[in-house]
Each structure stands twice: as C-alpha cells, then as structure tokens.
Amino acid sequence: MTDDRALVAMGARAALLLILAGCGGSDSGGPSTPPPPGEFRTLGGGNDVPERYTSDLWVHGEYAYTGTWGYRSVVGNALKVWHLDAAGAPTLVDSIITPGIVTVSDVEVSSDGTLLAFSGENGVGGGLYLYSLASPAHPAFIASYLVENGLHTATFGYIGGRRYIFAAKNPASPALMIFEIDPANATPIALTSTVPVPANYGHHDTFVRDGIAFVCAWNTGVLIYDVGDGVRGGSPQSPQLIASLVTAGGQVHNAWWFHNPVTGEKKYLFVGQEGPASIGSSSSGNIHVVDVSTLSRPREVASFGVPGAGTHNFWMDEARQVLYAAYYNGGVVALDVSGVLSGDLSSRLIARSLPGGAGDTYVWGVMLANGHLYASDMLSGLWELQTP
C-alpha cells in the first residue's frame, strides 16, 4: 500500500466511524465492550488486472483463482491463476479463456483441492466448467455443462460422501440446479435435480452446509431447503423446502450460515442484500441477520449498513467471530458478530478499507486463507490484506 492510499483508507475509515457513531445503534445484546478498533493493511497484490474487470475469487494452498466480468478493454471471459509467494502476495501465472461468455461469475475449489469449478454467463457458452487441479498452476479442462442464459453462481456441497455443485440458473427460467461431480465418471457433471425459482429476478447464490441449502432468491427471499439434513427427507435428488423468509427490502443475493465454535450455536444466517448499483461507482444494500435456530421459523433480528455503499459476498472467520463482507465501493468490511445480535449493528464495525483507494475500489468478494484476507476488486484486481 502506498502512503497515499493508506491515508485515504484511514481517512475514509475515520469518516465512516464518525458517521456510524452519529447513527447510534440498538444492539442491546452485543459484547460488553465495543470491538477493538482495527485496521486492514495491504500486504500485496493490487492493480494487477488492468485489461478486465475482476469478479469472484478463491484461494487454495499456494494458488488463487479469480474470475473476470463484463467488458473493459477486452471481454471478461478469463479465469486468472495466481501463485502466492511465501508472504501470500499473488503473481499471475496463467489465464484460462472461455469462448462464448462475458463473465466468469463464480469460482470455487473443492475442499480437497483437486477440482476447480467456475460458472459462466452472458453468452452461448454460459454454464458450468470443471477443471482438474493436478497441476494447480495450470488447471486442466475436464468437462463443461452448458446452460441457456448461463449460471450466476456455482457452489460445492458435500452430502452423503458425494460431491455436488449447487448452481443458480439465470432467468428467464431461473432455478436451483444441482449437479453431481465425479471426474472419474463418464459424465463428470451430471444433472441431479432442477428446482424452479420464481422469476422474481430469480436465484443468485446458494450456501450449503450440513445438508441444508440456503437459496438466495432475490425478492422471493431466502429459501431454506433440506438437501440431505433429514429434517424433511430432502436429498440432492429431491430438495424439500423447509421455510422461506424475505428479509427487509428483499433483493436477497448471498448468505452465510454461521456455526459459532465458541458457543456451539448455529443460530445466525447472514444475508446479503444487493440493492441498486451503478457498477464502479455506487451501490446499496445491507447485511441482514436472520435467526435460524429453528430452521422452520426464520426471523430477521439485526442488520448492518454502510451509507452510500452496498454489500456483496461474505467470508467468515468463525473462530474469531468476525464477518468479512465485500462492500463494492465501500471496500471491505470487518464486523464483530460475537454474542447476541440484535437491531442496528453499526457499533460492531471493526474496520473498513478501500483496497484500490477512493474512486478505484469496487470489491466483489473476499476470502480468508492462510491467515490473510484476499479481496477481488472489480476495478483494481486481487489484493492481499492483513486482517484487523
């Protein structure tokens, strides 16, 4: 980080804290003391994808993988492969170009590190792509599954010893599509089931954990499915709806089901609202906290917002009880989510940073790996940050 950028980031954070302090809060059940002030520090990366807008990211071991979006000076049809040095700083080592798409909309590596999956959209090549990571610096194509109008996201889920991808099919006929993934099979990507989602802007992202799938379905809200938990007899072949909830304002985009190792609770679901945005400059939408201690009766209990900015993808440091949120033009946010969450969580803000600096930050996603937080900024590329 340059001194100028550090000053900008510190200034922005100070301004934000002043604003939030003025807003007050009704977080009655939080920690007894305010979260300690923190700061993100830039460790590496940045300004490393000048020809394309950067989209999603995933980090595994010594490598990171980032997608690209839309049209900058060239089309966002690239998956970038980065080697992370001993300090975690990324260096570009390869790019995979996929014809017929404009956006690599989601990127993920399987938990065992052997497979890379990404979704593509906006073009005849839209769909799911699967690569081998036998050589993680140079992924090798295994198979693809094309879907009309493309897929918006694709997320690994592990149920009953099998590996699945839960994917969000774009309108005009939005749906949750579940694929079984087995590279040893003659059909490495096999469609297992398709669950239509109301065309209320459709399906955006899925969070899968312990046999429960949280389907983020825009103005239809978050749909909670049993896909193997057993509470409703659901399976990947036949997902069973448990409950649904439209959080305040709808526009439900993404979620994270927090399993708190400190308390043992599985009480809170964090929901990202993707409000209206002018990409590259402004955004809107809050983080909503839903109490799902009884999955069949979800209820919203708290929320968090940054004035003038909107949230996007999440990552959690569950052991430290910290939620990291990409916040588009608001940068990266760290939020203390320990204890009881209620009302306005403004006072829980630990730190916020604009990795690319003011006017050059529009963060799509974050991921905690190897003790560092990685942020994919649509404008300024892949960053390595030290957490506060």
Add this chain to the structure above:
Amino acid sequence: MLLLAALPAVLRGQGGSPSATFAARGILAGTYSSREPFGGDMAQLRVVQPMLMAHADAYDRHLRVTSTVDFEAWTIPDGELTIGAWGEGFVDRRHPHTILHELVASGVGRVGRAELSLSGGKGFAAFGSDDPANRLTLRYPVNHHWSQILERAVLTGGALVGPIMAEASLFNGDEPEYPEQSPNFSRFGDSWSGRLTAFPVRGLRLEASYAKVASPEHRAGAGPTQHKWHASGQWTGPVDGHPFYAMAEWARTEEADGFFVFHSLLAEASWELGPTRLYYQFERTERPEEERILGQPTRSLRPHLENSILGTSRWTLNTVGVGRDLLADGGTFRLRPFVEVSYATVVELTGGVFDPATWYGGTDFWGLTLGVTVGLGRTAFSHLMGRYGVAEDAGANPAHSHHH
C-alpha cells in the same frame, strides 16, 4: 381494422353520422452514423414506421375508435440505427413498436360546461408529450422512455372545461419485450398517470404530467418503480405569414427510491415555407447504460437479473432537417422527401464502468438520413396517436402533422 371499416355500416340508421377514415404511411430511410459500438461507422437502409391507421366514430362522435397497426416487427426486427436510442432491450437502436400499436375506444359526452370522456384499450397513457412519430424528426429522441408511456392496457378518464383539460390513466407498468407481445393484463392497474393541460391563448398549450410506473422493465413485476415528471409548452402560429411550431419539454424520472435519477431537456421548432419545412431539435438527455449481449452490442440483457447499471450517460444532440411536399394538392397520395443531419456528443456522469470513448471509439457522432415519407389517405400525415376522448379534439392542432 376490418372491424373499424365495418363500424359505419353497422351503425347506419342508429343516429348521427358514422364515419371512418383509413390511411397508411411509411418511410424509406437511408441512415448513416459516424460511430458504432466497438468503433467504426454504420449505414442502414430500412422502411421505418410502416403503419396502417384508422379512426371511426358514431353517434355524433360520442363513440370513437382509434387504431394504429405497426409493421416494424418485419421491417426493423433488429431496430433502427439511432445512436443514443435505448429501451425495451435495444441500445443505440430504436426498438420496433408492437404490431397492435394502439386500439382505443372512447365514449365522449357533455355535462354542463364540461366535456367528459372515458377511453379504454391498448395505447398511450395520459403522460408527457406526443409520440415522436407525430412530431418533427425522424430520429427518435433519447428521451422517448422519459416523455411517453405507450403500448399499455389503459383506461383513461378525461375532462375538458374551458381552457383546462385533466386526464388520468390506469395501466399496466410493464413495457413490451418484443413486437408481438401483449400487455401483461394481470398487472393492469399497478401503475397510473395524470396529465393537466392548459390552453391559455390560441395556439399555446402548457402541460404537466406525473406517472408512477411499477417495474416497467421486468414483465413479472420484480423491477423497481419509476416516478416520472414531465412538463412542456407548445406554441403554434404564423411567423412572417408562415406556419410555425415550437415545443420545449422537461422530464425527470427517478427509479429505485431515487437511487437512479434521469433528466431530459428537449426543444424543437419547425417553419413551413409553402411546401418546404425546415426543422430543428435540441436535446440533452440522460440514459442508463446496461450490460449488453455478447455478439449483439446493440441489445441489452433481458430479463434483468439485478438492479445494477454500468453508469449514466448524457447525450447532447442537435438535429436539423428539411423536407418538401411533392404532392401537396390535398390528394390521397402523399410524398415527402427529406434530409436530416444530427450531431451528438456523449459523456458519462456517474463514474460507472461505462466508458463511451472505449465503447464507441470517440464521443462525438455525426448522423445523416436521406428519406422519403410515403402516405396514402387524407389523414396519412395528420393521424394523431396517443390522444383519446377529449384530448383528441384538444390536441388536434397544426403541430400534429407528420413533419418529416
């Protein structure tokens, strides 16, 4: 159309003087643009605005039916070359209108000093200014979707008392997605508009409108609501003994609780010197920039997946034209060749990722159109779209002559 043709015969002997008029119109236009998406220039020869138009009335004009059938689905399925135009999934192309452009029946009566009407069918909501097809330039203004609301299932009530006219419309918010599509009737009534018009002196018309339009760009209704305001002033009269027309309008549309706000200013004038018309139009309008489709840079993604845009651009245009009536003797066959030149510039306003210099290879545009308007029928150039009931009579002034 056949029903309208049969109306006078059916109603003959029912009192009054049932009548019907029919006309056809089309424009053969060759258009050149100095810039295109991804750079380069572009020329296009198309038949645009091919229309059959009908009007029938009965019972001493207490019952009126107006219809316009538009054939652009076949002549410009990929849109008309119009850099700056947008809407209904088209960008830098003027979209084709729906085949059944309007079919509206009106009942008109009088109570005391008030003339009242109730109109229903598919057509224009009471909002904003007259459709550009009824005005001066061939080039549709960038503000078409800020200054008119059309092709809806609509019910409009109107009252004309002295020099004041008030109209209110109920309609469906969704705009068409393709020319063959009908309005989503299940959404009828989710949107409304009101228009107040004053005629303080002969030749002068002042108008103010408001509309609340639910999810215009998402047929199922998941999109944000638009709040639209519009005001205009129009004057027609002689200048130096020759007919003169001038109109200025202002429009503002805000969407998603004010997150997006778009403005427009437009002024235009024409002067008729015998069979020759000179005209000029100035426009400054803001446009949302949407993600476009791979391989189809003049189409934007539909249906929407979220409420994001790539930025807001502001287009400033100057258009000048001259046309001449070759057969202006009052016959049924009309022929009006014309030439039109436009110069436009564009800037991005919000810091979004849309960069016009990258997209077009520059930010200034020249356009040239050579065309000829062909009309058949006495009302070919005077058929008035979008004004129903009391507004039909109030709107019938010399400004509403097709001027290309």
